[in-house]
Amino acid sequence: MQKKKDRDAVEEVKTPKRDRKITKVEDRYWNFFNRIRKGFKLSWNQVFKRFSLYGNGIIYIFQAPPEITKHLQLDINTVIGLTDLWVNNIRDNWNAIHEEPWRTILFLRKYGHYAGKPAIVIGAGPSLLEHDHLKRLARADFPGPIISTSHSLKWCYEKGVIPEMSAIVDGNREKIVKFIDDPVVEAHMKETKMVFCASAASNAVERWKGERFFFLSPIPNNIFPNIDRVMWQFVPHLPVMDTGGNCGAFCVNLAAFLGCSPIILLGLDYAYPEGFPYEKTQYYDAWMQSVGEGRPYPDIETMHEQIFEHQVHPTFKNRYYTDFVYRVFLHNFREAMTVYPDQIGFKVINATEGGAIHGKNIQCMTFKKALKLYSRGSNSARDRTIDSMAGKISIGREVALEEVLELKKDPYGGDD
Numbered sequence: 001m002q003k004k005k006d007r008d009a010v011e012e013v014k015t016p017k018r019d020r021k022i023t024k025v026e027d028r029y030w031n032f033f034n035r036i037r038k039g040f041k042l043s044w045n046q047v048f049k050r051f052s053l054y055g056n057g058i059i060y061i062f063q064a065p066p067e068i069t070k071h072l073q074l075d076i077n078t079v080i081g082l083t084d085l086w087v088n089n090i091r092d093n094w095n096a097i098h099e100e101p102w103r104t105i106l107f108l109r110k111y112g113h114y115a116g117k118p119a120i121v122i123g124a125g126p127s128l129l130e131h132d133h134l135k136r137l138a139r140a141d142f143p144g145p146i147i148s149t150s151h152s153l154k155w156c157y158e159k160g161v162i163p164e165m166s167a168i169v170d171g172n173r174e175k176i177v178k179f180i181d182d183p184v185v186e187a188h189m190k191e192t193k194m195v196f197c198a199s200a201a202s203n204a205v206e207r208w209k210g211e212r213f214f215f216l217s218p219i220p221n222n223i224f225p226n227i228d229r230v231m232w233q234f235v236p237h238l239p240v241m242d243t244g245g246n247c248g249a250f251c252v253n254l255a256a257f258l259g260c261s262p263i264i265l266l267g268l269d270y271a272y273p274e275g276f277p278y279e280k281t282q283y284y285d286a287w288m289q290s291v292g293e294g295r296p297y298p299d300i301e302t303m304h305e306q307i308f309e310h311q312v313h314p315t316f317k318n319r320y321y322t323d324f325v326y327r328v329f330l331h332n333f334r335e336a337m338t339v340y341p342d343q344i345g346f347k348v349i350n351a352t353e354g355g356a357i358h359g360k361n362i363q364c365m366t367f368k369k370a371l372k373l374y375s376r377g378s379n380s381a382r383d384r385t386i387d388s389m390a391g392k393i394s395i396g397r398e399v400a401l402e403e404v405l406e407l408k409k410d411p412y413g414g415d416d
Contacts, residue, residue, distance in 0.1 A: 104215060118261065119147060121251040136368065143375070157184050162188060176200070198231070288303075353367065
């Protein structure tokens with residue numbers, strides 16, 4: 001009896017002598033689990049009893065790569081932290097999803113007639129406004145679908161660009177709804193199809209008055225065992241598509257799914273321009289929570305050195321820097337581009353003229369050149385618009401003659 005009592009006792013961790021039954025475990029991992037165990041007043045025997053209860057799920061943990069990368073850590077932390085929100089959103093979106101169950105991305109692919117056409121994907125990176133790409137796009141007669149992230153949607157409308165589609169994949173209700181709860185967006189939303197992840201912010205789904213289409217994002221078992229199966233039970237008719245971890249990557253996946261090629265990228269930077277203050281980066285507050293005694297970064301300087309990396313784009317020559325989250329996005333995007341363009345048969349053109357995207361199967365060029373290659377010919381609706389503008393000038397309308405002449409001279413606008 002005494003022996004069992006000793007085995008179930010809540011023993012103290014002793015370092016650096018490492019007087020414990022499990023040896024050759026780094027102190028940081030041992031102490032992490034030991035703090036949790038002691039907090040619940042459990043013996044190690046009781047801990048392993050609990051592990052055995054969840055054996056069918058824990059087996060997926062052991063299928064993770066031998067080297068646990070920071071990318072995998074970020075994926076796991078994201079899913080664990082947001083699963084409750086995602087499930088709640090699916091519950092709240094249930095009526096909208098089942099109201100017209102045929103409204104899925106499969107319908108868009110079958111009846112949208114997008115296959116074989118070029119597409120433009122518009123993100124909200126700094127390069128989009130820096131190079132005034134939306135103004136140039138508004139002047140062009142582009143023959144394929146324009147797909148924007150929800151973040152860039154208002155900018156598109158303000159510049160006269162009406163995206164065929166936009167997308168919302170984020171479940172954060174406070175963050176996402178502000179991108180569409182705007183008079184400019186409200187005035188045009190019925191002109192744009194919105195593609196929602198089933199777990200997207202439910203208030204944004206309710207707020208959108210235009211056409212809505214849905215899909216389900218998968219969660220691999222090595223990230224969170226069986227949660228994917230639980231979510232699928234809510235919406236078993238929805239097709240599954242990977243978001244790539246962010247809305248911009250999903251829009252590229254969507255364009256490829258629709259059969260578009262090439263897929264031209266604007267504003268999809270995954271980087272900050274050199275000189276942009278660290279303190280204003282998207283995840284800086286989260287990094288600051290990791291600074292201090294007993295935390296991953298002892299001081300701010302160390303955090304800056306390890307979180308931010310500065311580089312130069314090999315084609316566009318712009319100087320930029322990335323933080324850890326953007327590097328994960330960039331890594332995942334590059335990994336996908338090394339495989340899927342060849343397998344599925346599509347081209348990707350980075351026309352951002354900035355940012356960090358480059359690599360295998362990614363062709364980099366200016367947006368002006370991309371438009372020359374993939375816009376319609378001279379007998380286009382856009383040219384007829386220019387001629388109409390000139391005609392209006394002759395009858396006294398207030399249209400600048402200089403602008404008309406500029407368009408005639410350079411239909412793609414501006415310098416390379």
